[in-house]
Amino acid sequence: MMGNGFRITFWLFLSPVLLWLFLLIVIPHIDLLLLSFRGESDMGDPIWTLQNYKNFFIEPIYWYTFLRTALYAMITTFCTFILALPVSFYIVKLARPRTRGFLTVLLLLPFWVSELVRVYGWMILLRESGVFNYFMLKMGIIDQPIEMLYNDITMIMGLVYTSMLFMVVPLISVMESLDDSLIEAAHDLEASRFDILRTIIIPHCKPGITSGSIVVFMLALGNYLTPNLMGGKNSLWFTEQIYNQFIASFNWNQGAAFGFLLLVLSSVIIWVGLKVTRQNLGEVAS
Amino acid sequence: MTNDLSVRNIVRKFGDFTAVDDVSFDVPQGSFFSILGPSGCGKTTLLRMIAGFDEPTAGTLTIRDQDMRGVPPNKRPVNLVFQHLALFPMMNVVENIGFGLKRRGMSSAEISKRCVAILERVDLPGYGKKRIDQLSGGQKQRVAIARCLVMEPSVLLLDEPLGALDLKLREQMKVELKKLQANVGTTFIYITHDQSEALVMSDRIAVMNEGRFEQVGSPRELYNDPRTPFVARFVGDNNSWSGEVEESAEYTTICTSEGLHFRARSHRSYKSGTRVDLFLRPEALRIEPKDLTGLNTFKVSVKAILFDGANSRLLTVMPGGHELLVNLPQNRQFDHIEPGASITLGWHPDSGLCFKV
Ligand SMILES: Nc1ncnc2c1ncn2[C@@H]1O[C@H](COP(=O)(O)OP(=O)(O)OP(=O)(O)O)[C@@H](O)[C@H]1O
Ligand SMILES: [Mg+2]
Numbered sequence: 001m002m003g004n005g006f007r008i009t010f011w012l013f014l015s016p017v018l019l020w021l022f023l024l025i026v027i028p029h030i031d032l033l034l035l036s037f038r039g040e041s042d043m044g045d046p047i048w049t050l051q052n053y054k055n056f057f058i059e060p061i062y063w064y065t066f067l068r069t070a071l072y073a074m075i076t077t078f079c080t081f082i083l084a085l086p087v088s089f090y091i092v093k094l095a096r097p098r099t100r101g102f103l104t105v106l107l108l109l110p111f112w113v114s115e116l117v118r119v120y121g122w123m124i125l126l127r128e129s130g131v132f133n134y135f136m137l138k139m140g141i142i143d144q145p146i147e148m149l150y151n152d153i154t155m156i157m158g159l160v161y162t163s164m165l166f167m168v169v170p171l172i173s174v175m176e177s178l179d180d181s182l183i184e185a186a187h188d189l190e191a192s193r194f195d196i197l198r199t200i201i202i203p204h205c206k207p208g209i210t211s212g213s214i215v216v217f218m219l220a221l222g223n224y225l226t227p228n229l230m231g232g233k234n235s236l237w238f239t240e241q242i243y244n245q246f247i248a249s250f251n252w253n254q255g256a257a258f259g260f261l262l263l264v265l266s267s268v269i270i271w272v273g274l275k276v277t278r279q280n281l282g283e284v285a286s
Numbered sequence: 287m288t289n290d291l292s293v294r295n296i297v298r299k300f301g302d303f304t305a306v307d308d309v310s311f312d313v314p315q316g317s318f319f320s321i322l323g324p325s326g327c328g329k330t331t332l333l334r335m336i337a338g339f340d341e342p343t344a345g346t347l348t349i350r351d352q353d354m355r356g357v358p359p360n361k362r363p364v365n366l367v368f369q370h371l372a373l374f375p376m377m378n379v380v381e382n383i384g385f386g387l388k389r390r391g392m393s394s395a396e397i398s399k400r401c402v403a404i405l406e407r408v409d410l411p412g413y414g415k416k417r418i419d420q421l422s423g424g425q426k427q428r429v430a431i432a433r434c435l436v437m438e439p440s441v442l443l444l445d446e447p448l449g450a451l452d453l454k455l456r457e458q459m460k461v462e463l464k465k466l467q468a469n470v471g472t473t474f475i476y477i478t479h480d481q482s483e484a485l486v487m488s489d490r491i492a493v494m495n496e497g498r499f500e501q502v503g504s505p506r507e508l509y510n511d512p513r514t515p516f517v518a519r520f521v522g523d524n525n526s527w528s529g530e531v532e533e534s535a536e537y538t539t540i541c542t543s544e545g546l547h548f549r550a551r552s553h554r555s556y557k558s559g560t561r562v563d564l565f566l567r568p569e570a571l572r573i574e575p576k577d578l579t580g581l582n583t584f585k586v587s588v589k590a591i592l593f594d595g596a597n598s599r600l601l602t603v604m605p606g607g608h609e610l611l612v613n614l615p616q617n618r619q620f621d622h623i624e625p626g627a628s629i630t631l632g633w634h635p636d637s638g639l640c641f642k643v
Contacts (some may be wrong), residue, residue, distance in 0.1 A: 128436035184339055185372035188362045189437065199385070203376040 036256035052257030062241060066261070069238035070269060072227075073220035074153070076159040077213050083160065084167035084212070090202070091168075092175040093183075094263035104172075107165055115162065119229050122158055123149060159220050165210040166219060174208030175201075208277055214270055221266050238262060288350075290315045290441050291336065291474040296345030298331050305331040307497035308345075313441070313475060318467050320476045320484040323494030324520070329477045330369070332494075333443050336475065337366040350440050360389075365434035366443040370450060371426055373418045379405070379429055380414035386437045404436045408466065424455050431466070441473045448483060460486050481521050485509065493517050497627040513553065515641040525568060525610045528643065531560045537635045540564055544606040550580045550638030562640040568599055569584075570637035571614040573620055574630055581632035586610060588627045602631070 039049035055060045080083065091103050110118055125131045126148040133201040148154055186196045202209070227237035241261070245255035273278060291313040298306040305328040313319045320331050334340040336347065338359035347354045349363055352376070358613040359366075365386075374382050383404060384397040392400075405411055408428040412419070421429065427447060434442055448456045448463075464487045467474050478484050484491045493516070494500040501513045512518040529542035534555035540562055541547055550564055574583060586602040591614065598614040600623065612631060614620055623629065 082392060118621070134558070179370075179372065181368045181370060181372035184359070185368055186374070186385070187339075187359045187364050188337060190389040192360065192389070195389055200374065200376075281623070 032256040032259060035253050036260050038253045052254050053261070055254060056258065056261055061236075062258075065236045066238050066265065067240055068236070069221060070265070072156060072159075072237075073217050076156055076163060076220040077217045079156065079160045080163045080167045080216050081209065081213060084164060084171055085201075085205075087164075088168050088171035088175055092172055092178075093180065107168055110161075111165060115225050118162070119158060119225055122154075122161070122230065126154060149230060150232045152232065155227050158226040158230045159223060162223070162226055163216040163219055166215045170208040170212040170215075171205060174205045179205045206277075206279070210274070212279070213273075217270065218266060221262070288315050289313060290350060290517055291475070292346075292348045293336075294346045294348075296332070296347060297343045298328070298335060298337065298340065299343045304497050306335070306342075309497075309499050310345075311496075311499065311502055312491055313473055316466070316471050316473055317489040318474045318476065318487055320478060320488040320491045321494055322481055322484040322491050325479055327494045328497040329479075329494060330445055333366070333475070334444055335478055336441070337364055337443055338362045344487050345571040363440040364443055365437050365439040367430050367434055367445065367447045369445040369447070371430040371447070373426060373430055373433070375418050377418070378414070379397070379410075379416050379418070379421070382429060383414075383433045383436050384405070385433065400436055404432045407435070407470070408432045409462075423451050424459060427451065427459060427460075431463075435470060435472065439472065441475060444474060445475045446477055446479070448478075448480075456483075459569055463487060485521070491521075493520060495520075498556065512565070512639065515565070515643070518639060518641065523568055523611060524565045525571070526566070527564045527608070529562060529564060531562055531640075533558055538562075538640055540640060544604055545596050546584055546604075546607060548638065549635040550582075550640050551636060552640045556640075556642060561643050563643050564638055564640045566633060566638045568611040570633045571610065571631045572611060572633060573600070573614070573623070575632040578632060581634055582638070583630055583632040585630055586612075587626060588623055588629060590625055591623070608609045 036052055037048055037050070039047060039051045041047045056066075087107075091100055095103060123130070127133075128145045128147050128149075130148075132148065133142075136142045137145065182200055182204075183196055186200050191199065222239060224237070224239040224243065228240055230238065238258070239262075242255050242258045245251045245258060289312040293312075294310050296306060296309050297304065307328075308485060309332065321332065323329050331340065335342050336354075338354065338357060338361075341355075350562075352361060374385065377385065380398065380401045383401045384394075387397045387400060388394075401414060402411075405413060408431060410425060410428055410432070413425065413429075418426065418429070420531075422594055430447065430565075431442075433443075448459050448550045451459060460483055463474075463476075467487075476484070476487065488505055490502060490504055493500045494509065495516050501508060501517045503511075508517060508521045512521060518524055527540075527542040527544075527546075527548070529548075531538055532541050532547070533539040534552070534557070537549040538552045538556060539547060541551050542564070550566075552562070556562060572581075575583070584604065586604050588600055589603050589609070590601040592601055592611075596616060598616055600612040600614050602610050602612055604610065607617040610631075614623075
């Protein structure tokens with residue numbers, strides 16, 4: 001009897017989640033998947049076709065954009081990791097308890113405003129007539145304003161800024177379980193700071209690094225605003241290709257195919273990454 | 287004999303609080319030196335300063351005649367076995383043991399040779415490939431010690447390494463540690479709050495209280511001739527009375543608060559009327575002595591028999607309600623004693639010791 005009652009409650013509570021998953025994720029995706037295989041014959045009749053997928057591989061600009069996007073997303077992930085590691089180490093191991101809370105709030109604060117506002121914030125700072133240029137001119141460091149926007153480095157910086165939190169939070173949570181005496185023991189056994197980082201801290205934080213990296217990589221790959229607004233005119237992001245197909249060319253079938261290619265290819269990249277570092281997703285999630 | 291470690295007037299303050307207060311001592315090469323004290327007396331703080339994790343507020347610390355001021359832990363010729371061992375869970379046994387040697391840049395052939403040798407030494411041959419979580423408590427203990435010993439430190443520091451083990455294993459490890467130290471000949475500095483660990487293993491013991499050293503000496507000296515009331519209370523079991531000095535001559539005569547008159551030793555002579563505490567070991571009390579000459583005697587009644595093999599004792603009460611522990615020799619001579627019996631106890635004035643309170 002007990003078991004039965006439990007089972008009913010279980011399904012009762014689970015049903016909103018399942019419904020949400022089904023209505024908002026599964027159904028639209030199935031629809032998009034179907035769309036991506038649709039096309040027009042030479043006569044203009046709707047038919048089933050693989051042409052949308054073929055286009056991606058035939059047209060160099062498409063897969064070139066994808067490769068570029070993936071590469072830059074990886075660079076973003078790596079830079080975010082390099083920055084987040086010392087930040088989270090400081091928050092967990094060095095800062096006093098009260099400063100800790102303050103620092104964590106400080107990290108969260110930028111996420112209270114929308115991404116659009118954040119990106120415009122950067123633009124106000126960096127543009128030719130922006131705040132940085134104004135002060136550098138005043139102080140005589142430069143005698144002509146420099147354009148700091150619209151290049152790849154600024155774009156990566158923007159992406160790193162947007163992604164920081166998603167790397168820091170998992171790193172903080174794994175670092176909290178790192179026993180200080182392990183670090184001290186390594187130090188006592190003649191390890192240098194770099195040795196400790198390499199042999200103790202990073203292996204211990206591996207699950208957090210992996211989950212943080214996956215999230216940051218996916219977010220960077222799927223980001224639209226930052227690359228679009230801060231990146232250069234010739235630095236196309238793959239999401240812009242998708243957007244163009246849907247909105248500019250009004251070619252929903254091609255856009256849907258690109259959307260699915262993005263999903264599949266990014267999953268493949270993550271799978272390869274996990275294989276190379278000899279991990280599995282279950283371990284990381286736990 | 288040279289000293290491996292010399293500590294002079296070392297002080298460590300945390301704000302207003304003085305955790306280690308003007309401590310000086312020397313540890314001769316190859317000896318087993320223990321620091322014994324109650325929880326929170328500053329033992330770990332002292333050890334962390336020797337290992338280099340903490341800098342003294344004042345005082346000097348030399349290891350093999352080299353001043354250690356400002357030398358980081360990875361550059362000191364000492365190694366520390368942590369209270370909770372701190373074995374690296376992401377590595378197996380040999381990787382743990384070889385960790386330090388690898389940092390020295392030793393070839394991997396040489397490292398594995400030494401790891402095999404040290405595992406042999408701590409009695410864990412063939413355990414190299416095991417993961418840390420596959421080891422028992424006592425095995426982890428030995429791996430932690432091996433990991434330090436393989437570095438061939440001048441001094442090995444151990445911070446209550448037996449604290450996490452159960453009683454039976456602790457007894458066993460006590461003897462093993464002592465044997466191991468005699469075998470390898472490395473200087474050990476061992477921290478503990480367990481007086482029996484310190485007494486069994488050490489060549490010399492420092493008794494620490496509230497950041498200060500009360501007394502440094504061999505286990506026998508500490509047990510038989512404590513210099514302060516704290517040491518008398520802390521090392522071994524002791525019965526105590528409080529009372530007043532009546533006369534100070536060859537022996538000090540005191541009148542206890544129950545009105546008994548005892549003669550006992552004291553380190554200095556006290557004016558009559560001085561308030562003192564008198565300490566007496568349970569084994570100094572003789573039950574129904576035949577020859578009473580020169581003994582302090584009094585009557586007590588038996589409250590309980592605390593049977594523990596060779597450590598058996600009687601719990602007795604004096605008429606005023608004061609409780610005393612008395613050793614009960616297991617030679618069958620006292621088998622007739624039952625709870626409630628009234629017996630005479632006697633003790634020689636040489637075995638009691640009084641201190642001014
Ligand atoms: N970083 C610190 N800041 C402030 N006070 C400290 C600090 N470290 C230790 N203390 C204080 O110094 C005293 C001695 O601490 P310590 O850890 O040396 O004790 P211990 O003798 O090792 O005790 P135990 O046997 O319980 O391990 C304690 O009262 C402790 O509160
Ligand atoms: Mg301690």
